[in-house]
Amino acid sequence: MNASEPMGATDWREAIELSAQRLAPHTGPxxxxxxxxxxxxxxxxxGPELEGVECWLKLEHLQAxxxxxxxxxxxxxxxHPIPASGVVVASGGNAGIATAAAARxxxxxxxxxxPGVSPEAKRARLRALGADVRVVGDLYVDALNACLARQQxxxxxxxxxxxQSEVVAGAGTLGREIESQGGLPDHVLVSVGGGGLIGGLAxxxxxxxxVVALEPEAAPTLYRAREAGQPVDVSVGGIAADSLGARRxxxxxxxxxxxxxxxxxxLDDxxxxxxxxxxxxxxxxxxEPAAALPxxxxxxGAFRPAAGAKVCLIICGANVDPASLA
Structure with a gap:
């Protein structure tokens, strides 16, 4: 995977502004x-220990x-120009759904x-969007390897x-939107899987x-990298593995x-x-569980802001089986 910046922007804020301009004509359904x-x-x-704290809920799960x-x-x-063969993506579910919807x-x-860990609710959504769905292996990395081979x-x-830089910059437009709606929060609480969202927001x-990184104990991708001083592979599982199940x-x-x-x-499950x-x-x-971490x-009490702080909670996804909330 080439993680270089094909847009050529050396300033991420500039890249995010360019992305916002690119996306603006597609605002709508x-x-x-x-x-x-x-x-x-x-x-x-x-509780009363957070008296005076203002919580901003960014309801990003309401994306179509x-x-x-x-x-x-x-x-x-x-x-990018899209070839006749279309687009291909590996995903725990949400990136696939977004790609399929954009492609449609x-x-x-x-x-x-x-991966096999992806819930049936997300598979059904993909099929409804007209995507060709292939389930490979147990974890995201298995699906990614198959996807890379297919792309070749x-x-x-x-x-x-x-x-990918366009993916991270696109996620960064969420931060730009928050600032345009409410100004600057003191803290931004965000769930982390592979890091596209926190990368864009930070x-x-x-x-x-x-910007505060939040991960499940069962999928500590960034946390373990910080301990090691470099990205490392980790074992992943737990309640949010379908969304936050990247191994690195x-x-x-x-x-x-x-x-x-x-x-x-x-945070524990x-x-x-x-x-x-x-x-x-x-x-x-x-x-979905990933959206509840903030x-x-x-x-x-894992994160305790000071009195009077403005704390933005990124509510990042809603691709959940409603029956699981009973």
């Missing part, structure tokens, strides 16, 4: 400006494809490689779930906001987070599940 809710911490069931991935995937497709909007073919065979445009906010942090995200991310925290159910039962937000970090 496929790509949406999602709401930013500002709530006192008490309305999120948080169900996750933030819509930004990066469409940006990638718009930045542009009228091109799409082939998606999924067909010459299709490869869309990587997180480690590239946009830089030192102006404290992306090279682009690694470089950006080394410069701009000071804090990383791990029980805390993630509790936050996911709270969002459904108390706010009627049907989100709230879980506050509920569990």
């Amino acid at each position: 496929f790509l949406r400006q999602t709401p930013l809710w500002k709530l006192p911490a008490s309305q999120l069931g948080l 494809s169900g996750s933030f991935k819509a930004r990066g995937m469409m940006n990638r497709l718009l930045a 909007a542009l009228g091109v073919r799409c082939e998606v490689y999924l 065979e067909t010459g299709a445009l490869l869309t990587h779930a997180y480690d 590239a946009w906010f830089g030192a102006r906001s404290n 942090i992306g090279e682009i995200a690694w470089g950006i987070t080394q410069r701009h991310v000071q804090q990383a925290h791990l 029980a805390a993630i599940r509790s936050a996911q159910l709270w969002l459904w039962n108390q706010m009627r937000l049907a989100v 709230l879980a970090a506050l509920q569990s």
Whole structure:
């Protein structure tokens, strides 16, 4: 995988601005400006120790494809000529759904490689979008290897779930949108899998906001890389493995987070599940486990902002079987 920057932009903020311009004509049924809710911490069931904290919920799960991935995937497709063989992607589900939806909007073919851990709800969504779905192996890395081999065979445009510059810059337009809607938050809490989302957000906010990395204990991709001083392979599993199941942090995200991310925290599956159910039962937000990590970090005390802080919670995905929220 070539993680170089084919757009030629040396400044990530410039790359994100260019991406926003590229995506703007496609705002509408496929790509949406999602709401930013500002709530006192008490309305999120948080205790008196967070009195005065303002929580911003960025409802990115309301993208038509169900996750933030819509930004990066469409940006990638718009930045390159698409051959007759179409596009190909490996995904735990969300990147595939976003790529398939973007491909459908542009009228091109799409082939998606999924690992066995991907839930049937995401497979069904892909088929409904007209994608050619192939399930390979157990984990994301298995699907990725099969996808890379297929791309060599067909010459299709490869869309990587997180480690391409257009994908990261597209994700960074989310940060740009947050700032345009609400100004600068003090903290941005974001789930990490392969790192495309945190890479884009940290590239946009830089030192102006404290971007905090959150991962499940069962999938500590960035956390273990920080311990080792370099990207390393990790074992992945747990409740959020379908979305946060990359075995190694992306090279682009690694470089950006080394410069701009000071804090990383791990959360256990029980805390993630509790936050996911709270969002459904108390706010009627049907989100997948990966989207619940920011709230879980506050509920569990893993991250404790100072009084009066403005904390943005990235609610990143909604591709979940509603029956699992019962």
